[in-house]
Amino acid sequence: MGAPPGYRPSAWVHLLHQLPRADFQLRPVPSAFAPQEREYQQALLLVVALAGLGLGLSLIFIAVYLIRFCCCRPPEPPGAKSPPPGGGCVTWNCIAALLVGCAGIGVGFYGNSETSDGVSQLSSALLRANHTLTAIDHLVLEMVERLDEAVRTELTTLEEVLTQRTELVAAARGARRQAETVAQQLQGLAFWRGVPLSPLQVAENVSFVEEYRWLAYVLLLLLELLVCLFTLLGLARQSKWLVIVMTVMSLLVLVLSWGSMGLEAATAVGLSDFCSSPDSYILNLTQEETGLGSDILNYYFLCNQAVSNPFQQRLTLSQRALANIHSQLQGLEREAVPQFPSAQKPVLSLEETLNVTEGSFHQLVALLHCRGLHKDYGSALRGLCEDTLEGLLFLLLFSLLSAGALATVLCSLPRAWALFPPSDDYEDTDDDDPFNPQESKRFVQWQSSI
């Protein structure tokens, strides 16, 4: 009842987590997330290597296809103007592949924005957690200072005023002891003070890396979009130099696509392992980084009925001490103020301080409760394991589509290029005017050839 609805691993996490993993000697590796272990690192590197293998195979396939096309071309028929059979098919293939590539780019933009959304959800959850943790520190500091101030000034004045009546002095001393108890208990509640790990720093680092990752993908997507559009333009204008440049660029983007595919696949696999049971890994990591007790970390990371509040004892003791101060002040107001009118001011001031402290105490109880921080933890996990993972899978789809499309384009472009009219009647100076008659004639010629 206390915990808000939390994070559940999605179907994608389960699916990716169940894929078999192997190290470099192809021995199976358990799929628990352990990035510091050599076998696990090897398993992830093997996923990257698979993409390298894919790149190698597709390059070999393209090379074999093109060599076979160049060397085993059927002898040219005597009528030089008639196009070789299958020429139109090649151009249409190329255009269809470019359209698939453009659809892939759309998927890539969507995936990139999803990934970015997930990471920004993670970093805003970290910022909120940082806000809560610093608020606890500040609140404790403020309360302790207020109590110390009251003990130093009002309670000392009161003791001086009441010095003739020993039982009243004893009551004031009792209140002083209780106030000191509260201050001491409170100081134990500022559990994040002096901890070397700052969620703010982590959030800033995550945002910094994500910014560059996002930018890199946007550049890759724009590069591929430009390649697709200029290749289409080159085909439509029958510009040989443009098609040659775009063939080289396609090769570059093909390599980049396979490279990004390897990185995405390895990240998705690692993320699925992390997301299938994040609690234990995060618990251990936080314990190592912060040195906090496991009772506190369990309380915040699990936040269910089974884990008791580690601050319960201190909170209850502070609460009782505050109530005792209240009853002692009421006693003093009843007994001392009628006899010592000068005691009225410090007693009223102490009651005011006590009211403010009780208000702050309720705020502190709310801040210390696991609900708030656990909600941030759940939100960070959902961002990372739902949005980011989904975005990565879309990026993977983009890489697959663009690798397939570019391989087809690379196979088709040289064949389409061979269909262009000979370049000796081609003038670069007229290239920019789509309405010049020569250009239109060439265009109609090409259209009739496909």
Added chain:
Amino acid sequence: MGAPPGYRPSAWVHLLHQLPRADFQLRPVPSAFAPQEREYQQALLLVVALAGLGLGLSLIFIAVYLIRFCCCRPPEPPGAKSPPPGGGCVTWNCIAALLVGCAGIGVGFYGNSETSDGVSQLSSALLRANHTLTAIDHLVLEMVERLDEAVRTELTTLEEVLTQRTELVAAARGARRQAETVAQQLQGLAFWRGVPLSPLQVAENVSFVEEYRWLAYVLLLLLELLVCLFTLLGLARQSKWLVIVMTVMSLLVLVLSWGSMGLEAATAVGLSDFCSSPDSYILNLTQEETGLGSDILNYYFLCNQAVSNPFQQRLTLSQRALANIHSQLQGLEREAVPQFPSAQKPVLSLEETLNVTEGSFHQLVALLHCRGLHKDYGSALRGLCEDTLEGLLFLLLFSLLSAGALATVLCSLPRAWALFPPSDDYEDTDDDDPFNPQESKRFVQWQSSI
């Protein structure tokens, strides 16, 4: 310090909020969100009417263009085989417009998913708020029942056991009075009990409406995608009947696009007015629906240092009463248990009950604090005013692109259709085989004609 970083209106909200609004008599209407006022409703309806005007104008433009094309056609040159000038340009125009339409469809899918994300963020925030509110109710009920049970059984037993010593009976009676005070104060904290508004119900209604909105948009997007693809197919295959059917479908989708544009624009304008200062509207609405005091609603909706906790008094009183019960039980344990061994069991059981109640009390303090519910409120607002508004603007862009593209297609299709070869040498039976020689011949004919 207490409040987490909240919601800030985005630049889009400011921009849309600053657009002038007018009623049916074109008198300016203030842009504060007031959906129950007639002038404001008229201003939104006028936005919808603007889209209707756009539809009318574009239909008139298309009609004038086509009539001019049909009646003022230049006399056909004697060589019947040569295509009329500008024929290729028309077909390419049509293809370019269809590609713009496809890009618009991509934008539309993105916008639809963003809108859906925003609404699901809103409804999950409502579910979390509902969880918190019911948790407060349950916790109060549980604590009151536990205290009542303790008063009925253990404290009665204790009074019976200690009946010989009046001062001990008085202490037990004091504990009973304090427990009754706590129960009474706690019952005042279950502020949501009996409130007729259920966030769960609101979330379910919102999700229900959103599901149909999402589905309607997906169907519209798929319809437009099919129209684009079949129009391209019709142009490529020179199928007259397909082009005619697609002209009619394009007209239908054009009407739907303008209609959806009107709805999106009106919703975006209304949403920007709501989002520019949501607090006061939501406060008034919630006060009307729930009948809760403005102190409670201000506390949760504003949650800053200026608004004091309306439960502070009750919480402090309960806390002091719990501390008093504790000191009375300790007194009884010290005084009574050595003399009356049978008092030990009820005293220990009461201390156990007190400990559990104090734990629950801290949880209640945390649940009642404004942080949790205010965070949900901020998350709901961010979902509605950032994601949903952004999604609506993307949908607006989709509608604009598709309206422009379809108007161009509707202007171009009949002209492209006029360029097709006469239909008497066209056989429907061969229509499905792209490789039959007649078909290829016709295709090459068409290609050379553009």
